[in-house]
Amino acid sequence: MGNNSTIGEFIIESQNHFKYTSGELSRLLSSIRLAAKVVNREVNKAGLVDILGAEGSENIQGEEQQKLDVYANDKFIEALTSREVVCGIASEENDDFIRIENGDNIASKYVVLMDPLDGSSNIDVNVSVGSIFSIYRRVSETGSPVVLEDFLQPGSEQVAAGYVLYGSSTIMVYTTGHGVNGFTLDPSIGTFYLSHPNLKTPDNGNIYSINEGNYVHFPQGVKDYLKYCQEEKGERPYTSRYIGSLVSDFHRNMIKGGIYIYPTSTKAPNGKLRLLYECNPIAFLAEQSGAMASDGYQRILDIKPEELHQRVPFFVGSKNMVMKAMEFMENS
Numbered sequence: 012m013g014n015n016s017t018i019g020e021f022i023i024e025s026q027n028h029f030k031y032t033s034g035e036l037s038r039l040l041s042s043i044r045l046a047a048k049v050v051n052r053e054v055n056k057a058g059l060v061d062i063l064g065a066e067g068s069e070n071i072q073g074e075e076q077q078k079l080d081v082y083a084n085d086k087f088i089e090a091l092t093s094r095e096v097v098c099g100i101a102s103e104e105n106d107d108f109i110r111i112e113n114g115d116n117i118a119s120k121y122v123v124l125m126d127p128l129d130g131s132s133n134i135d136v137n138v139s140v141g142s143i144f145s146i147y148r149r150v151s152e153t154g155s156p157v158v159l160e161d162f163l164q165p166g167s168e169q170v171a172a173g174y175v176l177y178g179s180s181t182i183m184v185y186t187t188g189h190g191v192n193g194f195t196l197d198p199s200i201g202t203f204y205l206s207h208p209n210l211k212t213p214d215n216g217n218i219y220s221i222n223e224g225n226y227v228h229f230p231q232g233v234k235d236y237l238k239y240c241q242e243e244k245g246e247r248p249y250t251s252r253y254i255g256s257l258v259s260d261f262h263r264n265m266i267k268g269g270i271y272i273y274p275t276s277t278k279a280p281n282g283k284l285r286l287l288y289e290c291n292p293i294a295f296l297a298e299q300s301g302a303m304a305s306d307g308y309q310r311i312l313d314i315k316p317e318e319l320h321q322r323v324p325f326f327v328g329s330k331n332m333v334m335k336a337m338e339f340m341e342n343s
């Protein structure tokens with residue numbers, strides 16, 4: 012397939028990659044794409060909306076100003092519910108999962124877990140943010156209301172996962188378990204085009220991404236690995252790059268080679284990132300691109316989740332770099 016295909020054409024041509032070919036997953040992905048375009052429009056005028064709304068808390072349409080992460084959450088939920096493509100949604104923005112029982116949703120096989128706007132503290136300063144999604148087949152019987160178990164599946168059961176990065180351009184990157192492909196939005200016509208076919212993470216890299224300000228709180232293994240990254244030997248010292256937006260840091264490392272770490276710390280004993288809608292989808296993409304994702308000791312995708320908003324330490328990126336970091340964790 013040429014680089015000129017739109018994401019819609021690409022999905023149709025890859026139908027045989029989907030285990031269940033009812034077209035439901037294609038429709039689900041197309042709903043996510045639609046929500047992403049709406050969120051993209053809003054993210055792009057974030058500063059403007061503030062100016063227009065400066066007099067009071069309302070914008071020119073007289074609507075109340077909403078924080079963008081709440082707005083993104085609403086848009087994703089709206090797009091997914093109104094098209095009857097999922098029977099349940101779990102989101103970083105909602106304490107509990109949402110059962111969708113109106114219309115034909117109840118007959119849907121799929122649940123979606125998402126972080127509708129990750130890194131949203133970066134919005135105010137014009138730095139890239141992203142939306143992350145993870146899709147599973149429900150384990151409870153179709154036609155009945157979804158239950159917590161439908162959401163608490165190990166990452167290895169994901170049917171599809173991806174992210175949208177609202178960066179210098181907007182790109183949607185996803186996998187259905189047959190490699191990773193990236194589609195860049197042409198904003199003038201509102202269509203995503205295949206721009207990054209078959210993305211592969213280099214096995215080695217020279218970038219490490221971590222919030223080093225927390226150094227004193229890190230476990231010894233991470234401290235030792237950081238010293239290793241900074242040592243003058245061969246390809247080292249590595250370069251440090253940390254945007255503070257998981258999607259952006261991961262995307263860069265996937266293309267250039269590198270490692271991203273959000274470890275445990277004395278302040279955050281389980282790390283900060285959420286297993287179900289941040290680490291699992293990123294880990295699925297990582298593995299599909301030839302990279303690795305670990306909690307420091309074991310594969311992220313093998314973890315059996317116990318809670319919807321469970322946190323987990325996260326080491327993701329170029330295979331050899333993640334293996335090296337795990338070696339330091341093991342030996343510390």
Ligand code: AHM
Pocket residue numbers: 103126128129130131132222255256257258260283
């Ligand atoms: P959020 O879901 O509240 O936006 O937090 C997740 C973000 C990640 O995108 C980013 O990698 C990390 O938090 C940055 O955290 P910190 O500021 O502690 O370095």
Ligand code: MG
Pocket residue numbers: 103126128129130289
């Ligand atoms: Mg988040």
